[in-house]
Amino acid sequence: MLEFSRREPSSREGTRTLVPICLGLTVILLVLVCEFSPSRHVPLVLRHPEFLLGRTSTSPEGHTLLDRGPHKTALDEKTRGQYAPRPVRGFRDARCETTTVGIVPDLPGSNTWNAPTVGATAGFDVAEANELGELPLPEAPRGVRDNGSADIGSGSGSAFLAGHVNHDSGDLSPWGRLHELEPCAPIFAAGSDGAAHTYRVTDLYVVPQAKLKEDPDLLASTGPPRLHLVTCSGPETAGVTRGIFAYQDNLVVRASLAS
Incomplete structure (x- = not known):
């Protein structure tokens, strides 16, 4: 006959069990806060955790920006919104060597x-x-x-x-x-x-x-x-x-x- 002894878990083992549960509940809570709160009231790092590890720069206005690549707007830590691209250099009244054009390509349609x-x-x-x-x-x-x-x-x-x-x-x-x-x-x-x-x-x-x-x-x-x-x-x-x-x-x- 096999007998199984019942052993009460130690306090250390109980703590190990509670840690992942607490972490999971915290993550769920943060997700719910971000989902149902106005985006401007949620810290940027909670909506975009990559802000902590991504490449940042400073805008002309002094805002910290997260660069998300050449095909996306940056994220603005100050406004908690997006930051649209600026030209690397602007210019005015450029004088072109010629204004003539040989071939005009076909376009998809009018307008x-x-x-x-x-x-x-x-x-x-x-x-x-x-x-x-x-x-x-x-x-x-x-x-x-x-x-x-x-x-x-x-x-x-x-x-x-x-x-x-x-x-x-x-x-x-x-x-x-x-x-x-x-x-x-x-x-x-x-x-x-x-x-x-x-x-x-x-x-x-x-x-x-x-x-x-x-x-x-x-x-x-x-x-x-x-x-x-x-x-x-x-x-x-x-x-x-x-x-x-x-x-x-x-x-x-x-x-x-x-x-």
């Missing part, structure tokens, strides 16, 4: 732009700004052209296009690659008639979003034919209506129509 040097292409709709002068945007990657601006390929005036810099996930949209453009880089664009035209980049700069409307050239109805591509840059801001720019600054690309 489309393509920047081949940064591998970016996006379509856009035509929309009207609201009573506050804000231009609501569709979800990335599509953008809009302000119907108060010139059409693509017009002989005079400026075409004003805008789009979201990233998707909700933080992945950059085609507009999020514009900060990589170099002086005189070509941009091919087709308007409502589907005809493709070539532009050369002359300006790349960042402006505070509040001052974007102060630039009369963006919606100029006369003057040299130009194209403006606008997206977001810099730190994310709170309390912005969905579909409107949600960042502190805007990146502006200005390009002149090639003859």
Whole structure:
């Protein structure tokens, strides 16, 4: 006959059992807090533990940023939001050696732009700004052209296009690659008639979003034919209506129509 002796567990063994249980409950609690609390009220390191081990840098505003790679926005420890790319160097009034172009590539359709040097292409709709002068945007990657601006390929005036810099996930949209453009880089664009035209980049700069409307050239109805591509840059801001720019600054690309 086999007899089994019953041994009471020691206090040390009981502690070993409780430790993983407590750790598990703590993790579950943290997950629930992050899931149901407003994201801005949750410490960034709890929502993104990789912040402790990832590569960080300091923004021009003095914020600590977590670099998530070239195809995503950075994470901003100060705002607990995202940080849209800035150009390594901006430039104004670039003088291109030539404005002539030999072959204009076919584009996917009307109301489309393509920047081949940064591998970016996006379509856009035509929309009207609201009573506050804000231009609501569709979800990335599509953008809009302000119907108060010139059409693509017009002989005079400026075409004003805008789009979201990233998707909700933080992945950059085609507009999020514009900060990589170099002086005189070509941009091919087709308007409502589907005809493709070539532009050369002359300006790349960042402006505070509040001052974007102060630039009369963006919606100029006369003057040299130009194209403006606008997206977001810099730190994310709170309390912005969905579909409107949600960042502190805007990146502006200005390009002149090639003859």
